[in-house]
Structures are given as C-alpha cells and as structure tokens.
Amino acid sequence: MINTFSIQARFGAHIKKLRLQSGLSQEAFADKCGLDRTYISGIERGVRNPTLQVISVLAGGLEVKISMLFDFK
Amino acid sequence: MINTFSIQARFGAHIKKLRLQSGLSQEAFADKCGLDRTYISGIERGVRNPTLQVISVLAGGLEVKISMLFDFK
DNA sequence: GTGTGACTACCAGTCCGTG
DNA sequence: ACACGGACTGGTAGTCACA
Secondary structure (H helix, E strand, O other): OOOOOOHHHHHHHHHHHHHHHOOOOHHHHHHHHOOOHHHHHHHHOOOOOOEHHHHHHHHHHHOOOHHHHHOOO | OOOOOOHHHHHHHHHHHHHHHOOOOHHHHHHHHOOOHHHHHHHHOOOOOOEHHHHHHHHHHHOOOHHHHHOOO
16 A cells, blocks of 8 residues: 555544644534544544545544545645 | 445435536546546445545546545535 | 456544543 | 553455456
8 A cells, every 4th residue: 555654643633633622622512523532532633544535524523524624744 | 443424425416417527428537547447437436435545546537636526524 | 548346455424431 | 641451343455256
C-alpha cells in the first residue's frame, strides 16, 4: 500500500482543531459521534486509521461537510 | 456507529466519475495507486469501506486534493 | 475492462483500566 | 479532561479464480 504517512497525524491534528473550535471535549465529541472516547483520542494523536464511515460520522459530529475535514494540505 | 448510509456508494460514484474524467481504466488507476484492480472495483460500487490511508492514496492516483474527493454532498 | 464471491492476515473499533 | 495500555470481536486490506 505504501503510504503517505503522516496523513493520519495531519488529519488528527485538524480534527482536534475543529473540535476545540466547537468547544467540545473529547468525551462530548465521542458521545455526539457515537464513538468510543479512547478511539477519538487515538485519531487525534494520529495513531488510528479511521474508515470512510467513521470520517463521515466525525464530520456529522462536528457539523461540517466532510471536505472541510481535509482543508489542510 | 450506526451507519451513515450510502456514504460509500456516493463516494464510490464520485471516484468513478473522477477516474473517467482522467481517462483511466480501473486497471490503469489501480496500477497508479498501487492497489488491486478488484479493490478499486469494490470501492466504486460502494461495497468497500476504505480507510483514511487508502483514501489518501486514491487522491494521489487521481492527482487531486483529498477534499476534492468529497466535493459531492 | 469490469463485477463478484471467497479467502487469510491484520487492523478498526470497543471496553476495561491506569496515571 | 486527556494520554495511554491490554484484550477482545468484527470488519477491512489485499488478492485470487471465474464469469
């Protein structure tokens, strides 16, 4: 697959930024998304590789379009 | 997690559209991405739930920004 | 050139906990 | 409120033969 490494790290950092802008804690955000709190933590730290469905859910939880989650790069 | 519906189908359709606009066959596209042809097929048909890393590779193969892969919706 | 079912190894995602 | 760990289950990555 040979990847494009820090995509997870950059994605996670961006998610964190958007979450903080929404004034949500990781826990509140996780609840809103219906995901596990530790999983959100992992995503933001760049150690998780979320699927399309999860990315979609994250966008929903942040109340933004998916494309906005990729407004870095 | 409760599924946010046909996000996969819509994503796949959009990938297909972008691929055709690039004049690539599934095979050529798969080669360019370093992925299997049948895997691309699955994504375009909406039966696969690709991860962030795969999505990143797809964007690279199409030579577009990731956010452009979500320009639907 | 593409759709599809089946397959194994590995990871996505959950749940328990700690500091 | 968050980082980080271990253990677990189901789903995804990646590939094949065949239509």
